[in-house]
Amino acid sequence: MSPALLIALRFLSARKRAMLMSLAGIVFGVAFFVVTQAQTAGFESYFIKTILGVNGMVRIEDRIQSTRSLAATQGSDFTIAVEGSVKYIPGVQYPNDLLGALKRFPEVTAASPVIRGNATLIANFREYDVKPYGIELASFVNVSDLDTQIIDGSLGAFSENPYGLILGVRIAKRMNLQIGDSVLLDAAGEPQRFRINAIYETGIDQVDRERVYLHLPAGRSLLNKPVGASFIQANVVAPELAPALAMRIEEAVGHSTLAWQEREKTWLQVFSVLRISSALTISTIIFISGLGMFNTLVMIVVDKTREIAILRSMGYTREDISRIFMLQGGIVVACGVVFGCLAAAAGTYALSHIPIRIRGIFASDHFVVLWDPWHYVGAAVIAVIVVMVASYFPSRRAARLEPGSIIRGSSS
Amino acid sequence: MSLLRVENLHRYLGEGDTRCHALRGVGFTIEPGRTYAIAGHSGSGKSTLLYLLGLLDIPDQGQIWVGDRETSRLTDDERTAVRNEHMGFVFQFHFLLKEFTALENVMLPMRKLGRLSEEAMRAKASDLLVAVGLGDKTRRLGTQLSGGEQQRVAIARALANDPGLILADEPTGNLDHTNADRVFALLSDIAHQRGQALLMVSHNPELASRCDHVFRMQDGVILP
Numbered sequence: 001m002s003p004a005l006l007i008a009l010r011f012l013s014a015r016k017r018a019m020l021m022s023l024a025g026i027v028f029g030v031a032f033f034v035v036t037q038a039q040t041a042g043f044e045s046y047f048i049k050t051i052l053g054v055n056g057m058v059r060i061e062d063r064i065q066s067t068r069s070l071a072a073t074q075g076s077d078f079t080i081a082v083e084g085s086v087k088y089i090p091g092v093q094y095p096n097d098l099l100g101a102l103k104r105f106p107e108v109t110a111a112s113p114v115i116r117g118n119a120t121l122i123a124n125f126r127e128y129d130v131k132p133y134g135i136e137l138a139s140f141v142n143v144s145d146l147d148t149q150i151i152d153g154s155l156g157a158f159s160e161n162p163y164g165l166i167l168g169v170r171i172a173k174r175m176n177l178q179i180g181d182s183v184l185l186d187a188a189g190e191p192q193r194f195r196i197n198a199i200y201e202t203g204i205d206q207v208d209r210e211r212v213y214l215h216l217p218a219g220r221s222l223l224n225k226p227v228g229a230s231f232i233q234a235n236v237v238a239p240e241l242a243p244a245l246a247m248r249i250e251e252a253v254g255h256s257t258l259a260w261q262e263r264e265k266t267w268l269q270v271f272s273v274l275r276i277s278s279a280l281t282i283s284t285i286i287f288i289s290g291l292g293m294f295n296t297l298v299m300i301v302v303d304k305t306r307e308i309a310i311l312r313s314m315g316y317t318r319e320d321i322s323r324i325f326m327l328q329g330g331i332v333v334a335c336g337v338v339f340g341c342l343a344a345a346a347g348t349y350a351l352s353h354i355p356i357r358i359r360g361i362f363a364s365d366h367f368v369v370l371w372d373p374w375h376y377v378g379a380a381v382i383a384v385i386v387v388m389v390a391s392y393f394p395s396r397r398a399a400r401l402e403p404g405s406i407i408r409g410s411s412s
Numbered sequence: 413m414s415l416l417r418v419e420n421l422h423r424y425l426g427e428g429d430t431r432c433h434a435l436r437g438v439g440f441t442i443e444p445g446r447t448y449a450i451a452g453h454s455g456s457g458k459s460t461l462l463y464l465l466g467l468l469d470i471p472d473q474g475q476i477w478v479g480d481r482e483t484s485r486l487t488d489d490e491r492t493a494v495r496n497e498h499m500g501f502v503f504q505f506h507f508l509l510k511e512f513t514a515l516e517n518v519m520l521p522m523r524k525l526g527r528l529s530e531e532a533m534r535a536k537a538s539d540l541l542v543a544v545g546l547g548d549k550t551r552r553l554g555t556q557l558s559g560g561e562q563q564r565v566a567i568a569r570a571l572a573n574d575p576g577l578i579l580a581d582e583p584t585g586n587l588d589h590t591n592a593d594r595v596f597a598l599l600s601d602i603a604h605q606r607g608q609a610l611l612m613v614s615h616n617p618e619l620a621s622r623c624d625h626v627f628r629m630q631d632g633v634i635l636p
Contacts, residue, residue: 003520003523010511014511307509312468313501314495314569315495315524315573316492317493404463404469407581408459
């Protein structure tokens with residue numbers, strides 16, 4: 001063991017209580033930091049998982065018709081491009097062509113055409129406004145989590161019934177409908193009869209209370225759109241690739257293409273702000289612990305002035321003295337980070353088992369946490385920076401002490 | 413070659429109106445195996461001289477040679493290294509580190525020098541404590557020792573790296589007569605037996621007179 005480390009360890013014992021308070025502050029600060037990050041990141045990642053499972057990673061929608069034109073002066077060969085407004089033609093007129101074009105993008109793992117509209121659901125002498133989504137079940141389950149969202153009935157029954165219907169759980173409850181019930185959907189003044197084969201729950205309130213799924217041909221018939229699709233829902237190999245890929249697809253196929261990050265920008269920003277806000281708030285615990293550490297080390301420097309002088313007289317350099325105090329900070333922060341991370345892991349585990357019913361933007365019956373090692377790294381980095389900065393100034397003060405004047409002052 | 417040589421040392425203390433010329437051209441040599449005392453009234457400059465010789469202060473003018481090395485232009489780290497290897501200090505107060513045992517206090521200079529293994533340092537520190545009559549109290553903390561015992565631990569610590577020069581500033585000033593006599597005898601015997609030089613500042617004329625040579629100081633100069 002180096003002499004500086006040995007002395008640092010012994011000096012630490014000189015102010016045990018104050019050191020333990022600083023240590024406790026760092027432990028709590030690190031633990032709370034990790035737990036809050038695990039919680040906010042957990043909710044965010046679960047929200048993303050939910051939203052991707054409902055609406056996919058990329059949507060290719062309306063066709064873009066550029067109104068750019070060329071202007072030229074009379075009698076001259078010189079022309080310039082004039083930017084006009086971009087015109088959008090609703091929907092996808094040739095979905096099969098577009099699906100073929102998407103196959104040229106290796107990042108696209110699956111794509112499915114969807115037709116969307118508005119209709120009134122009529123059952124039990126009541127009416128309810130819904131949004132019918134006509135889907136190709138075989139491909140749609142590859143761009144959504146519909147198969148795992150089914151809470152009653154089955155997709156098998158739906159696939160075998162050309163006029164089958166999958167209902168959102170909120171619609172079913174509101175209209176008091178069950179599997180096997182027959183309902184009418186009226187979109188164009190000609191009500192059509194469907195049978196409920198499954199009920200789904202995404203946890204997203206808006207989806208569960210207005211969206212119904214039916215087969216694509218039935219949807220076309222209901223919405224009186226014999227050709228085309230409202231949009232193509234696609235998934236890519238990795239969610240983070242979606243924005244760049246969306247731009248490339250839009251440029252290649254001439255259809256407005258939106259990645260999930262852009263589509264859910266508002267919610268993502270809310271989560272981001274929450275995460276930063278909680279990190280800043282919890283960091284104050286670590287900052288206060290750093291202040292405590294600073295005070296404790298200053299007191300040790302004052303207490304140990306004569307010992308520092310005698311160490312200097314026997315051959316310990318200013319750097320050695322500085323190292324002794326930096327090591328004290330280092331020992332405390334190392335213990336604080338280790339115990340803090342252990343407490344954080346225990347706290348995160350406990351939190352993930354607290355029952356809480358959440359519905360609205362996703363469905364969960366307990367706290368959702370994300371186990372991310374970077375949360376631990378982040379907390380450790382903040383603690384190390386705060387404590388080492390707090391230790392630097394007392395250590396510099398200790399190193400600057402002049403042994404001769406201290407010893408003479410003590411002797412006089 | 414002399415152990416320590418001092419030439420034309422000048423030192424000013426204080427600033428502005430309080431500035432005074434504490435040392436005025438002091439010069440002498442120290443030989444190994446001999447004991448020296450610096451005697452004089454308060455304010456004569458003897459402690460100022462001792463701290464300059466111990467490289468704990470820097471002279472305004474003049475040279476201090478430790479062996480063949482001139483020290484006035486050394487960096488702080490170099491002067492600290494010279495102290496660690498060639499000098500041992502005994503002060504009026506023992507200045508033991510209270511969180512360490514007597515043995516560990518004695519080992520501190522050796523740890524810094526880093527030339528011995530842990531076992532060798534421990535054995536040597538134990539031998540030194542035996543030499544100062546504390547062989548049975550090596551594991552006691554400084555706070556568990558009497559004033560005289562603490563000062564003897566400080567002497568053992570000063571001898572830890574076998575320095576050529578032991579600098580003592582009123583080493584008996586805080587002890588009763590019996591302990592003072594014992595501590596001085598210990599320092600003097602060790603210096604003679606080990607071939608080390610002892611340079612001691614003392615107010616006590618009786619103790620000073622027992623040294624091989626006495627430098628009498630007055631108003632910053634050594635009297636002839």
